[in-house]
Amino acid sequence: MEDGALRFLRGSLEPSPAQGGRVTGYVQDLTELARTQADLKESEERYRELSMAATEGIVIHDGGTIVDVNNAFCRLMGGYETDLTGKNLLELAHPDDVSLLAARLESERDRSERFRLRTLAGDTVVVEITSRSAPRHGRIVRMSAVRDITAAIRAEERAEGQRRLLAQTDRLRSLGTLVAGVAHEINNPNSFVMFNAPLIERAWRDAISLLDEVEREKGPFTLAGMPYARVRGDVPTFIENILSGARRIQEIVEKLRTFVGGAGPGEMELVDPVKVVEEAVELLAPLVARTRGTVTLRSVGRILPIRGRAAEIGQVVVNLVANALQALPEKGGQVTVKTVGEAALGTVAIVVEDDGAGIAPEELEKIFDPFYTTRRGAGGSGLGLSISHTIVEDHGGRLTIEPLPGAGTRATARFPVAAGPDR
Ligand SMILES: Nc1ncnc2c1ncn2[C@@H]1O[C@H](COP(=O)(O)OP(=O)(O)OP(=O)(O)O)[C@@H](O)[C@H]1O
Numbered sequence: 094m095e096d097g098a099l100r101f102l103r104g105s106l107e108p109s110p111a112q113g114g115r116v117t118g119y120v121q122d123l124t125e126l127a128r129t130q131a132d133l134k135e136s137e138e139r140y141r142e143l144s145m146a147a148t149e150g151i152v153i154h155d156g157g158t159i160v161d162v163n164n165a166f167c168r169l170m171g172g173y174e175t176d177l178t179g180k181n182l183l184e185l186a187h188p189d190d191v192s193l194l195a196a197r198l199e200s201e202r203d204r205s206e207r208f209r210l211r212t213l214a215g216d217t218v219v220v221e222i223t224s225r226s227a228p229r230h231g232r233i234v235r236m237s238a239v240r241d242i243t244a245a246i247r248a249e250e251r252a253e254g255q256r257r258l259l260a261q262t263d264r265l266r267s268l269g270t271l272v273a274g275v276a277h278e279i280n281n282p283n284s285f286v287m288f289n290a291p292l293i294e295r296a297w298r299d300a301i302s303l304l305d306e307v308e309r310e311k312g313p314f315t316l317a318g319m320p321y322a323r324v325r326g327d328v329p330t331f332i333e334n335i336l337s338g339a340r341r342i343q344e345i346v347e348k349l350r351t352f353v354g355g356a357g358p359g360e361m362e363l364v365d366p367v368k369v370v371e372e373a374v375e376l377l378a379p380l381v382a383r384t385r386g387t388v389t390l391r392s393v394g395r396i397l398p399i400r401g402r403a404a405e406i407g408q409v410v411v412n413l414v415a416n417a418l419q420a421l422p423e424k425g426g427q428v429t430v431k432t433v434g435e436a437a438l439g440t441v442a443i444v445v446e447d448d449g450a451g452i453a454p455e456e457l458e459k460i461f462d463p464f465y466t467t468r469r470g471a472g473g474s475g476l477g478l479s480i481s482h483t484i485v486e487d488h489g490g491r492l493t494i495e496p497l498p499g500a501g502t503r504a505t506a507r508f509p510v511a512a513g514p515d516r
Pocket residue numbers: 412416417420447449450451452460465466467468469472473474475476477478479501502
């Protein structure tokens with residue numbers, strides 16, 4: 094060539110009989126084509142280098158089948174290129190996101206969306222994927238950029254959790270103020286009832302002898318539209334009902350007060366867990382009789398004292414044993430209260446087991462919520478476990494409730510001992 098440049102030519106020569114055997118032919122200049130191909134190869138190589146250096150994952154797929162991946166994508170998926178190419182991209186999707194991903198990978202929209210992928214080790218990662226069409230070796234394939242946003246999502250979730258907790262603490266605090274106010278308001282009028290009902294009862298006993306005389310002298314008469322003869326026997330029951338209703342109100346008010354932190358005076362002292370359990374169970378004698386339960390006490394291992402407030406720990410035992418008794422079937426059942434010395438852990442566990450109704454799994458997560466009860470009709474306030482939980486945690490311990498295999502429930506209040514673990 095005149096300019097000295099190299100050119101690619103393709104030609105063919107042929108003898109042509111029609112033209113007396115002259116050789117004819119043509120020459121084609123392929124320089125341009127060769128240059129384009131070289132450019133293309135270079136651009137593909139450059140792309141590959143770029144893609145390998147990228148921090149974002151890049152996957153090239155053809156009809157879903159992975160044909161090429163970069164290092165970042167291999168790192169994200171926890172495998173080598175050979176583990177990933179040839180696989181269908183949808184195999185890497187989280188089972189719940191497969192159809193979503195399938196729709197998006199082929200969609201022409203160049204918008205990024207969130208999906209969950211499963212790494213080769215089975216972990217879930219959250220990614221943003223942007224896909225577009227691109228030519229490769231003369232075919233149109235899909236190129237997807239995959240950005241790992243798992244850490245960002247986790248941070249977002251943590252922040253959201255904290256926000257929710259704060260809001261809840263705030264709500265609980267205002268609920269606490271409200272409850273303390275209401276408890277106080279109810280307690281005053283209720284104490285009139287508690288105070289006056291026994292007076293009425295005494296007055297009635299005195300009145301009976303006078304009224305008996307009236308009946309003897311003047312014949313049968315009525316009170317409140319009922320014959321005196323009947324009212325005579327019924328009134329003491331009416332009064333007893335009023336009193337027991339008022340006592341129940343007092344108990345609930347007491348619980349509400351403890352719930353909002355009204356209780357808890359008194360110093361932390363050395364408390365003997367076995368003694369606390371015995372005394373608490375004694376207090377429950379009427380409930381034991383009513384529910385026809387049998388309560389068995391046992392102590393296991395060397396039991397060291399707890400540093401705490403005996404009255405509060407006693408209240409926890411009362412609540413747990415009362416719940417156990419209340420869960421028993423009508424014909425009665427077994428409740429076992431074990432006090433277990435766990436010297437190596439430096440803890441004492443008070444374990445209450447019953448063979449009663451048990452707790453359904455969907456209820457289990459709600460039972461510590463204040464006011465959650467399945468015994469509303471039977472006078473349950475739903476505060477027993479909530480209060481117990483707070484008390485145990487205040488003592489540096491843990492309260493857990495779990496179903497027993499077969500039937501029934503196990504409640505465990507575990508406290509640190511005053512001396513610390515044995516070594
Ligand atoms: N041992 C148990 N067996 C079966 N269910 C239980 C047991 N302990 C607790 N529960 C369930 O947990 C709920 C909440 O218990 P919690 O002690 O807080 O309130 P409550 O017993 O209903 O009311 P209160 O303690 O004021 O009498 C109960 O209503 C019951 O459904």
